[in-house]
Amino acid sequence: MKIVAKPVDAIAVFKGSGHPRPYKFRFRDADGSGQEVRVDQVISAEERRVAGIQTIVYDCQSTVDGVQKRYQLKYLVRECRWELYKI
């Protein structure tokens, strides 16, 4: 997988306990067209603080255009922001 670190719009589910769980997200391609992806499965979530930046990295799986894809989403805790981290 390669790091893309692209900011995305996201909808997440916050439960009473545990990490927030990404539900779906939307990112824009270089040509400006948006694509919405539903997060089918969160395989793992890991808290990290590389370079002192507190983040939660999610290993996810979705079916995009009929193809099953693995990717990582990242939640930047201090900035309250989601990124498509690796694809």
Added chain:
Amino acid sequence: MIIFHIDANTAYLSWSARALLERGATLDLRTVPSAVGGSQASRHGIVLAKSIPAKKHGVKTGESLFEARQKCPDLLVISPDYDLYMGCSDAMYSILAEYSPVIQRYSIDECFLDYTVSAGCFGDALAAAADIQRRMRCELGFTVNIGISSNKLLAKMASEMEKPDRIHTLFPEEIPEKMWPLPVSELFMVGRATAKKLAAINVRTIGELAAMDRRQLVAMLKSHGELIGQYARGIDSTPVIPNDRILQKGIGNSMTIFYDVTDRSELHAYLLSLCERASARLRGQRVRASLISVSFRTDVFASRQHQRQLSLYTDRTSEIYRIARMLVDECWMGEPVRQLGVSLGAFSRTDQEQLSVFDRTDQERLSVFGWGEELESRSVDACVDDIRARYGTDAIMRGVFANTTIKPMEGGVNEGQFLMMGGYGL
């Protein structure tokens, strides 16, 4: 006693490099000649940190970017990100805090850790240091050097040895082999000036300094000679003091102005904004100062300094500014000023006051100095501090700063909320 000194390798640079990688950069700045530097446009163009490949080209911390580019034309320069650095430093501290309750945050990228108290929990010092080092690398993504010894000085000397990502020990029995062959300028507290004086009497290595007669050193360098003589023999008895228990001896702020100031009222305005910062920090420490000093550097890099010892202690912005302005007026001949600084010292705690037989009452003091608003101004300062703490430094400001480029508080980095690199002496 077992003391660790933990030092982040090329701190600013490796932290920035790691954050950039995390944002998808393909190039690791640590592997190419690169530096963190200020903007040349605002005349902050010096090298704050450099990568190890840049060091091989002879780039030095503190020199101008212009000089650095002459030595290394393909030098990559990035701007500092102080919020990131503070985050890295906090993360580093939080890992260390798991290993010992006694930690001194010596500067943004260095900590002393007293391992004596926790050896019972974590066992062998070398194994614990290796564990700390591994966690820094895996969890935080940057490398550290760890020096282990029986006192702070030797631990610091040990961590400075070979970089990066290494653990060194320097126990007293290892001094002759590991520390004495080093050039004397490598010794902590031996700077350029001292090294030059020592070179004049043919003292070039730490070992030669250690072998010197104590009386000769003291005669030559006064108390500093005594200190470095002891350091050369590896003697240092200062304990690791957690930062909140360190008594600060001086507070100072300075700034490089983005143009050369020649106008007196402008210079006064810059001075006032520095006094605002320094005196607010003074009040934050709950101390008052009786020594006020100003310094400036002209367009041709000539420095001048002037100070005054007061007979009273003060923490009021207006009073400190009034004296600082007097000092500037006494020693400034109208030459263009590039850099300006104010520092305060000789403290007494706010909750203590030494009265003397000749001490004037507050009322008399007012009439003598003509500051009718003395008592009011003390509560004004407190009020301004509160407003700024809650709503930010720009929330309230003096009229002189309105519609100017001068900030209401100058000096310091990131609103003054920043711990600098370098440390302050053991």
